Each structure stands twice: as C-alpha cells, then as structure tokens.
Amino acid sequence: MSITIEHLDHIYDKGTPYETKALDDVSLTIETGEFIGIIGHTGSGKSTLIQHLNGLIKPSSGKIVVNDFDITAEKVKMTDVRKKVGLVFQYPEYQLFEETVARDIAFGPENLGLDAKTVEAHVKEAMALVGLDYETMKDKSPFELSGGQKRRVAIAGVLAMKPDVLILDEPTAGLDPKGRDEILMQIKQLHRKNKNTVILVSHSMEDVGKLADRLFVMNKGQLALSGTPLEVFRESEFLESIGLGVPQIVKLSEALIKKGIAIEKEIVTVEDAKQELLRLLGSK
Amino acid sequence: MLRDITIGQYYPVESAIHRLDPRIKISISFLYLISLFIVKDIRVFGLVTLFLLMIIKMSKVPVNYILRGLKPIFLIIIFAFVINLFMTPGDSIFHYGIFNITIQGVYQAVFMVLRLVYLIVGTSLLTLTTSPIALTDGIEHLLTPFKKIGLPAHELAMMMTIALRFIPTLLEETDKIMKAQMARGADFESGNIFNRAKALVPLLVPLFISAFRRADELAMAMEARCYRGGENRTRMKVLKYEKRDVLAGLVFGLYVALIVGLRFIM
Ligand SMILES: Nc1ncnc2c1ncn2[C@@H]1O[C@H](COP(=O)(O)OP(=O)(O)O)[C@@H](O)[C@H]1O
Ligand SMILES: [Mg+2]
Numbered sequence: 001m002s003i004t005i006e007h008l009d010h011i012y013d014k015g016t017p018y019e020t021k022a023l024d025d026v027s028l029t030i031e032t033g034e035f036i037g038i039i040g041h042t043g044s045g046k047s048t049l050i051q052h053l054n055g056l057i058k059p060s061s062g063k064i065v066v067n068d069f070d071i072t073a074e075k076v077k078m079t080d081v082r083k084k085v086g087l088v089f090q091y092p093e094y095q096l097f098e099e100t101v102a103r104d105i106a107f108g109p110e111n112l113g114l115d116a117k118t119v120e121a122h123v124k125e126a127m128a129l130v131g132l133d134y135e136t137m138k139d140k141s142p143f144e145l146s147g148g149q150k151r152r153v154a155i156a157g158v159l160a161m162k163p164d165v166l167i168l169d170e171p172t173a174g175l176d177p178k179g180r181d182e183i184l185m186q187i188k189q190l191h192r193k194n195k196n197t198v199i200l201v202s203h204s205m206e207d208v209g210k211l212a213d214r215l216f217v218m219n220k221g222q223l224a225l226s227g228t229p230l231e232v233f234r235e236s237e238f239l240e241s242i243g244l245g246v247p248q249i250v251k252l253s254e255a256l257i258k259k260g261i262a263i264e265k266e267i268v269t270v271e272d273a274k275q276e277l278l279r280l281l282g283s284k
Numbered sequence: 285m286l287r288d289i290t291i292g293q294y295y296p297v298e299s300a301i302h303r304l305d306p307r308i309k310i311s312i313s314f315l316y317l318i319s320l321f322i323v324k325d326i327r328v329f330g331l332v333t334l335f336l337l338m339i340i341k342m343s344k345v346p347v348n349y350i351l352r353g354l355k356p357i358f359l360i361i362i363f364a365f366v367i368n369l370f371m372t373p374g375d376s377i378f379h380y381g382i383f384n385i386t387i388q389g390v391y392q393a394v395f396m397v398l399r400l401v402y403l404i405v406g407t408s409l410l411t412l413t414t415s416p417i418a419l420t421d422g423i424e425h426l427l428t429p430f431k432k433i434g435l436p437a438h439e440l441a442m443m444m445t446i447a448l449r450f451i452p453t454l455l456e457e458t459d460k461i462m463k464a465q466m467a468r469g470a471d472f473e474s475g476n477i478f479n480r481a482k483a484l485v486p487l488l489v490p491l492f493i494s495a496f497r498r499a500d501e502l503a504m505a506m507e508a509r510c511y512r513g514g515e516n517r518t519r520m521k522v523l524k525y526e527k528r529d530v531l532a533g534l535v536f537g538l539y540v541a542l543i544v545g546l547r548f549i550m
Contacts, residue, residue: 017297083469089464
C-alpha cells in the first residue's frame with residue numbers, strides 16, 4: 001500500500017476564534033512495506049496528519065491517494081479505506097468497552113463482517129503479536145488490567161483487523177521503559193514478519209531512530225525535514241531549534257568526533273556505537 | 285461535528301457586553317426570558333429582534349456563530365412548528381386528507397418558533413459573553429440572600445462552573461473515542477434506530493468511565509489544595525458595579541416597559 005499526500009492543509013474550527021491551522025501544505029510519499037517514523041513536538045500536527053490517512057478527518061484542501069485510490073474524492077466508502085489502514089490512537093486504552101479482552105479485540109474484525117471462526121483466529125494471532133497469553137487473558141475484563149496490558153489489548157484490537165498499513169500514534173506514551181521497549185520490539189517484529197507498511201508517530205528520536213527506515217519531521221504543521229534517520233540526525237542543530245534534538249548516542253559520537261577520535265561509521269543506534277567503539281579499541 | 289455545539293460556550297473577545305458585570309447580565313437574561321412569555325402579539329417580536337440585534341452587534345460575536353448554537357435543537361424547533369401548524373383549530377386555508385392547516389395555525393407556528401429561537405439566542409448570549417468564572421461569581425452573589433434559608437449558594441455555583449468547564453472537555457473526548465471506534469470499523473451513521481442505539485455502546489462505556497475518572501481526579505486535586513467550600517474564601521477580583529452596568533440596566537428597563545406596555549395596548 002503506497003500513500004501519497006499532496007499539498008494537504010487542515011484548519012480546525014474554521015471561522016471561530018479558536019481557528020487553528022494544524023497542517024500547512026504537507027506533501028509526502030510512503031512506499032509499500034516501509035517503516036516510517038513521524039516525529040515532531042507536541043502540537044506539530046502529527047495526529048492530525050495520520051487521521052487523514054484513513055478518512056477520519058477531511059482535509060481543508062489537498063489530496064490523499066492510498067494505493068491509486070483517491071480517498072479525498074467524493075463518495076468514497078470510508079469503511080473500505082479503514083479496512084486497509086489501521087490506526088491505533090494515542091492512549092488507545094481509553095477506547096476499551098467490552099466485558100472481556102477477547103470480545104474487545106474482536107470488535108474490529110467483527111465490524112469487517114468476518115465469520116466467528118476467522119474472528120477468533122485473528123484475535124488469537126493479534127494477542128500473540130502483542131505478547132498477551134490467549135488462554136489466561138481472554139476472559140478477563142479489560143478494566144482490571146494494568147495500564148501496559150490495557151495498551152496491548154487496544155493495540156491488538158487494531159492488529160486483529162489485519163490492516164495493510166498500520167499507524168500507531170505515540171504507542172509508548174506514558175509507559176515505563178520496559179513496557180515501551182517491549183511494545184516497540186513487537187512492532188518491529190510484526191513489520192519484519194508481515195512486511196506491511198508501518199507508520200510510527202512519536203516525539204522520541206531515540207525510539208523512531210532505532211526502528212524507522214525513513215523519518216518525517218513535523219514542525220508547526222509543516223513537513224520540516226525528511227530522510228533516513230542518518231540524514232535527519234545530521235541536522236542536529238535544526239532539530240534542536242524546533243525542540244527535538246537527536247538521540248544521546250548521536251550526540252555522544254558527535255562529541256567524540258569533535259575531540260578528534262576517528263569514528264568512521266555514522267552512528268544512529270547504541271548498537272552502531274558499540275560496534276564502532278569496539279572496533280576503535282581493538283585497532284589500538 | 286460535535287464541536288459545533290456552542291451552547292454554554294464562551295466567545296473570547298473584548299466588547300462592551302463582555303465587560304458588563306455578570307450580575308447585571310444574569311439578571312437581565314433572566315428577566316428577558318420572562319419578557320418573551322409576556323409577548324402575546326407577533327408584531328412585538330419585532331421589538332425583541334431589534335433589542336437582540338443591538339446586543340449581538342455590541343457583543344462582537346458573529347451572528348452565524350450564535351445561530352450555530354441552534355443546530356442541536358433544530359429538531360425540536362421543527363417539531364414545535366409542525367405541531368402548531370396542524371393542531372391549531374380555526375379557519376382552514378389548506379386541507380388534504382387528515383391534514384388541515386388554519387390561518388391561526390400558521391400564526392401560532394411562527395410565533396412558537398420565534399419564541400423558542402429567541403429563548404436560545406438570549407441565553408446563549410449570556411454564556412457567549414461571560415466567562416465561566418465570572419458567570420459563577422455572579423450566580424453566587426445573586427444567590428447569597430438565599431443562604432439564610434439554607435441554600436448552598438457557593439456549592440451550587442461551583443457545581444455549575446465545573447459542569448460548564450467540562451462541556452468542551454467531554455465533547456472533545458467524545459469526538460476522540462468516536463474516531464477511535466470508527467477506526468475499528470464502528471458505524472455511527474447508518475442502520476435503523478435499534479442498531480444505532482447498539483452502536484452507541486462502544487462510545488458511551490468509555491465516555492462514562494472517563495467522566496468518572498475525571499471527576500475523581502478533580503475532587504482529589506481540589507482536596508489537595510485544601511478546598512472546603514465557600515466558608516472564609518476571599519476573591520482576587522471583587523465584583524463592583526460601574527456606570528455602564530447602570531446604563532445597561534436602564535436600557536433594559538426601557539425594553540421591559542415597552543414589552544409590558546405593548547401587551548396592554550395590542
Ligand atoms: N479536534 C481538534 N479541534 C481543534 N483543534 C485541534 C484538534 N486536534 C488538534 N488540534 C490542534 O491542532 C494542532 C495540531 O495538533 P495535533 O495534530 O494533535 O498535534 P500532535 O499530535 O503533533 O501533538 C494543535 O495546535 C492542536 O491544538
Ligand atoms: Mg498527537
């Protein structure tokens with residue numbers, strides 16, 4: 001599923017004193033199977049941008065094409081779009097409502113009109129993907145779970161619809177470091193396995209830098225920067241100026257280079273740095 | 285969609301109406317509502333219209349913004365119109381099967397719709413031009429005399445502020461949960477009444493849970509700051525009547541006098 005956005009504008013509450021221009025002339029292309037990171041300061045328009053991708057909000061102007069299919073055109077069946085583009089909202093645990101975990105996760109696939117057997121299979125699979133044990137968890141009330149578990153249930157609720165494009169809006173916000181790493185790892189594994197398109201929204205450079213093939217940096221409703229993590233992290237001064245900064249490990253390697261240490265490889269993740277430093281130490 | 289509801293919302297601009305003392309605005313709004321029921325002749329609504337237009341002009345709130353506030357009660361207005369149109373006995377001007385429209389019906393229908401619309405417009409003008417804090421302050425002051433007979437004026441006012449304060453929050457929340465469920469394939473727009481009611485469950489359950497959670501958190505936060513009701517509380521901004529408040533009172537007095545006078549003349 002490729003996605004093309006052309007000159008997208010979005011203005012909230014147009015014609016009232018609360019009018020906000022949330023997106024300003026955003027154009028970008030996402031190829032099938034890419035792992036995309038969207039990053040930006042709070043209020044930079046990330047959530048607004050991704051809600052356009054499955055037709056939850058309509059652009060004020062501009063065009064969005066998903067798989068050669070113009071979803072901004074009149075009379076498009078939004079249910080068809082939402083089948084293909086799954087969106088996990090920020091703090092998705094607040095949308096849980098069913099009596100049991102399994103039934104909550106089944107809500108999405110049931111709405112797609114799948115039969116009971118297929119739904120159950122999808123639910124099982126989705127729960128396994130987010131690391132929830134089907135047998136012990138399926139009959140629990142979602143409301144008696146811990147915050148991290150609720151989050152997993154909610155994410156599974158979208159995964160169970162098997163979307164071609166998976167969008168996650170700050171899936172790790174408010175989780176402890178362990179829960180955060182686990183969820184990010186599961187998303188990465190899912191992407192490796194299914195080769196579907198994943199769009200991860202975050203305001204943590206560390207998280208997206210590690211995972212994404214390509215980054216889009218949003219600032220004040222505009223697409224400020226895009227490229228591979230390496231390309232983006234080269235603009236560390238610009239990133240700092242819009243309140244983002246680069247991962248600490250990138251900063252460290254920059255500082256080492258300034259000190260005259262011959263780091264040759266460009267560093268994005270801690271793993272990169274580890275190998276490079278070991279190489280340097282070994283060569284001495 | 286849901287954010288279009290403007291009843292009870294504050295429209296933050298600087299204007300002569302915004303600056304008026306909340307007590308005078310609340311009193312005027314209250315008496316204005318009564319005045320609408322004194323009107324018996326449709327022509328007198330001309331005067332009410334003039335009066336309202338004058339206030340709207342002075343308040344700098346765009347007319348279409350105010351009219352948007354009518355959207356949620358649009359159905360009620362239509363209903364009132366239709367009922368009065370068909371149910372009023374009198375001289376028939378149109379007859380078809382069981383449908384019978386009388387000249388009195390037309391008059392009555394227009395009359396009722398005008399009254400309803402002016403009721404809503406008048407009250408929304410109060411909240412549009414008065415910040416929730418000022419509004420509560422005003423209500424509390426006006427209710428103070430009733431404290432003697434055991435009316436918890438401060439608590440009532442506080443409850444009202446909180447309710448007003450949370451309308452936008454809850455609407456925002458509804459919007460968010462609705463979108464989240466729509467992303468999971470929920471359909472709030474089609475199907476028969478029964479199906480639609482069922483479709484609301486995934487919306488209402490999370491909404492209630494979140495409302496209770498918010499109430500709990502708010503109570504905790506207030507307690508943590510030692511809130512314990514109106515006793516011995518002082519204010520940062522003490523309400524004081526100004527010349528403009530007296531002037532507003534006089535203008536409104538003239539309006540009431542005209543309305544009452546016209547009722548006896550017409
Ligand atoms: N439903 C909404 N109604 C009005 N304004 C909104 C709404 N959602 C977001 N905004 C505004 O749009 C801007 C972008 O918000 P958002 O897309 O949520 O940013 P991010 O997800 O990057 O934090 C902000 O200024 C925000 O206040
Ligand atoms: Mg956001």
